[in-house]
Amino acid sequence: MAWSTRELAELAGTTVQAVRHYHRAGVLDEPEREPNGYKQYRTSHLVRLVQVVRLRALGVSVRAIRAAAHPEEELHAVHDELSTTIERLQRARAELAVILQHRVPPDTPSVFGAVSGDLGPRGRALLTVMSRVWEDEPLGDLGALAAKPQEYEADFEMLPEDADEARIEALALRVAMAVREDQARFPWLRDPGAVSPRGKRTADAVVAQAFAENYHPAQIRVLARANELAQAETE
Known part of the structure; x- marks a missing residue:
């Protein structure tokens, strides 16, 4: 028939x-x-x-x-492609769950989802930049630090642009104490650029640019001085 x-x-x-x-x-x-x-x-x-x-x-x-002379060869290729696609979709689904649960702005990395609601636009911007510099464990550590309140935060945020050197030094001493504690907890923070997959030079330059555009000169001097004090303590 x-x-x-x-x-x-x-x-x-x-x-x-x-x-x-x-x-x-x-x-x-x-x-x-x-x-x-x-x-x-x-x-x-x-x-x-x-x-x-x-x-x-x-x-x-x-x-x-x-x-294809042997269709099973193509099936292996499709299987591998589907596995990659499934992994990508699972990651996307997990990130969407965090975004919806914590009402995170879509441009904020999901690893910071639990703390992003407590951050202002500047804090979220800095974390977003950092997510392009570091990966995996360092990002998790940064998320933990972002969730940790710092006793100097209010004074740092309110620091006037024309703050005198005495005020900058006093605040830097307080920030340095917190920096040393953070570095003891996460030793990679002593030289963060060294663990970036983008390389130390690029990482340091990107972070420096982000800080320069989000903090005024007096605040930058506080951070720089605090880092000097923290490094001197460990040497």
Whole structure:
């Protein structure tokens, strides 16, 4: 018994348009025709069409089906691609969960989701920049530090741009104490640029630029002096 194009498509679970497309693409042989011009498909056509439909459903492209001498090779490639896609989607889903749970702005890295609500635009901006400089464990450490209240924060935020050197020095001493505690907890903070996958020079330059654009000169002097004091203590 032979089948028409419509009958073949129905048996294979596809459409007449798809059958014609597979003919044009060279993955399904043309059948013989009756004297009246109608196509007559045989069992071999049905078997091949079912195979093509199945491979397409599994994500194998028509071009790959046409080129593959052994379809299982393409299936391995599709499997690897799907594994990568699934991992990416799982990460995206986890980040979306954090964004929705903590109402985090979409541009804020999910690792900072639990603390982002307590930060102002400047704090979120700095953490976003840092997320492009460090990865994985360092980012987790920065998230822990962001969640930790600092006793000097209010005075640092209220520091006037024309603060005198005595006030800057006094505040730097307080900041340095916290810096030393943080460095004892997370030793990589003694030279943070050294653990950046972008390299120390780039990391230091990016962070310095971000701080320069988000703090006024008096605050920058406090941070620089606090770092000097903290480093001197460890030497």
